[in-house]
Amino acid sequence: MKIIISHDIDHLSVKEHYHDLIIPKFMGLSSIELLRGNISLKTYIKRLVGLFRENAWNNLRELLEFDREHNVNSTFFVAVANDLGISYSLNEAEKAIHLIKKRGFDLGVHGIEYKNIDGISEEYNTFRRISGLKKFGIRMHYLRKNERTLDFLDKAGYVYDTTEFSEDLKQPYFIGNLLEIPLHIMDGYLFLPKYMGLSLERAINLTKNLLERAKKENKLINILFHQRYFSDEFPRYKGWYEWLVKYATENEFEFLNYSGLVRGL
Numbered sequence: 001m002k003i004i005i006s007h008d009i010d011h012l013s014v015k016e017h018y019h020d021l022i023i024p025k026f027m028g029l030s031s032i033e034l035l036r037g038n039i040s041l042k043t044y045i046k047r048l049v050g051l052f053r054e055n056a057w058n059n060l061r062e063l064l065e066f067d068r069e070h071n072v073n074s075t076f077f078v079a080v081a082n083d084l085g086i087s088y089s090l091n092e093a094e095k096a097i098h099l100i101k102k103r104g105f106d107l108g109v110h111g112i113e114y115k116n117i118d119g120i121s122e123e124y125n126t127f128r129r130i131s132g133l134k135k136f137g138i139r140m141h142y143l144r145k146n147e148r149t150l151d152f153l154d155k156a157g158y159v160y161d162t163t164e165f166s167e168d169l170k171q172p173y174f175i176g177n178l179l180e181i182p183l184h185i186m187d188g189y190l191f192l193p194k195y196m197g198l199s200l201e202r203a204i205n206l207t208k209n210l211l212e213r214a215k216k217e218n219k220l221i222n223i224l225f226h227q228r229y230f231s232d233e234f235p236r237y238k239g240w241y242e243w244l245v246k247y248a249t250e251n252e253f254e255f256l257n258y259s260g261l262v263r264g265l
């Protein structure tokens with residue numbers, strides 16, 4: 001059984017959000033989680049204090065270290081444009097790309113433009129120039145796409161996309177030369193109040209069931225964990241991720257990244 005774990009980079013710091021609405025939105029969301037009993041008062045205060053902590057919402061080095069230590073051959077998606085809550089600069093994106101590359105991890109684009117081929121190609125070219133990579137793929141921020149997006153991604157030159165969401169373990173398939181690799185589990189979908197808002201225990205049960213099913217049906221399972229949540233300010237997220245890596249390792253899942261999957265076809 002093969003498992004792909006990937007990390008979308010939506011935030012690299014708190015301060016990049018001083019001029020947008022992400023910080024008040026985040027504290028509003030945390031208040032809802034507190035009132036619903038999803039997080040403790042201690043966690044709520046940690047998040048509040050965290051807003052003034054250098055390196056808060058980054059956690060990139062910590063996650064790279066954790067994945068290396070546990071042989072998680074993950075893929076990181078970095079945005080090279082801004083919209084919908086992504087506000088880090090191209091300069092910061094470049095630093096993150098070089099760090100991830102230096103540590104030997106797989107990289108792709110966290111896509112912003114999904115409707116317009118020129119915008120899609122521009123992000124492709126910017127990432128190619130900054131990363132020095134020739135073959136890479138993409139996942140759209142917020143999994144945004146319309147009926148033409150995948151065609152445009154193929155035309156722009158991406159070798160794979162992993163934006164389609166399927167709770168039914170849908171397997172990879174080609175659209176032209178583009179390999180579409182459906183995503184099966186996403187951290188935010190499990191924990192955010194507007195989606196499932198699960199406890200850690202229920203999230204683990206749900207994930208375990210899907211992993212068991214993948215094992216039984218000999219299918220690839222594709223999971224997303226945002227690097228921002230790899231911190232004690234997000235105990236359910238971090239606890240779930242640590243459990244996931246341990247469980248997959250103990251049950252002999254083979255950790256694969258997207259570029260490795262494409263190369264192996």
Ligand SMILES: [Zn+2]
Pocket residue numbers: 008009010110140141142
């Ligand atoms: Zn995103």
